[in-house]
Amino acid sequence: MLFSTIAVHLALWDTQNLTPTGLTSESGPNSMEVLIVGNSYTQGNNLDSLTESLLQNDVANANADRLAAGGLNLNDHANRAQTAGHQWNTTLNNGNWDWIILQDQSQIPSFPISEPYWQNSKAGAAVLNEIIKDNGGETVFLMTWGRRNGDQDNLWRNPDYLTMQANLDSGYRLYAENITTPTRPVWIAPAGLAFKHIYDDIAASGGTPEDPGTLFHDL
Numbered sequence: 001m002l003f004s005t006i007a008v009h010l011a012l013w014d015t016q017n018l019t020p021t022g023l024t025s026e027s028g029p030n031s032m033e034v035l036i037v038g039n040s041y042t043q044g045n046n047l048d049s050l051t052e053s054l055l056q057n058d059v060a061n062a063n064a065d066r067l068a069a070g071g072l073n074l075n076d077h078a079n080r081a082q083t084a085g086h087q088w089n090t091t092l093n094n095g096n097w098d099w100i101i102l103q104d105q106s107q108i109p110s111f112p113i114s115e116p117y118w119q120n121s122k123a124g125a126a127v128l129n130e131i132i133k134d135n136g137g138e139t140v141f142l143m144t145w146g147r148r149n150g151d152q153d154n155l156w157r158n159p160d161y162l163t164m165q166a167n168l169d170s171g172y173r174l175y176a177e178n179i180t181t182p183t184r185p186v187w188i189a190p191a192g193l194a195f196k197h198i199y200d201d202i203a204a205s206g207g208t209p210e211d212p213g214t215l216f217h218d219l
Contacts, residue, residue: 038103109171
């Protein structure tokens with residue numbers, strides 16, 4: 001149940017943790033509607049189903065759904081959300097969503113902020129946040145996890161797991177900082193930090209987290 005646990009324990013980008021029992025709901029005290037907008041990381045791990053199961057431990061009528069397709073980034077999601085009649089547009093605007101969780105393409109948040117891909121995702125996040133806000137929902141970023149051996153396509157930037165995770169952490173925090181306001185905070189679900197916790201525990205005990213058979217390797 002690792003993925004479901006880390007997906008709904010939220011944190012403000014610059015402050016304390018917020019556990020599921022502390023969440024509020026626009027749809028009523030005994031209900032919660034959650035939408036996860038992502039790609040294969042969301043789809044392949046069935047994060048909507050896992051999140052729904054976990055939330056139902058605390059909220060009687062909790063529902064989670066997803067808008068996901070392989071390889072999509074936040075700018076792709078924003079373009080779809082702004083296209084009249086598109087599934088992304090109708091779902092985001094017609095659902096009574098309390099929380100909408102945004103997951104970017106797995107590499108982009110780790111790129112330098114001067115990179116066009118990073119800037120496009122930042123802009124896409126701002127567009128999506130406005131749509132979410134206009135429909136009465138709260139915005140959450142799902143901070144993803146670095147790749148076990150770094151980003152093999154961009155070793156100059158992410159030569160190993162720890163470097164990639166640190167860059168992802170920074171990227172998602174900057175996304176959130178860009179759209180957070182004094183009256184409407186944006187949240188982060190720090191899934192990647194749960195992976196790092198497991199990595200650090202194995203390393204602290206003298207093991208090599210990347211070795212086959214370790215919990216980190218097998219995640």
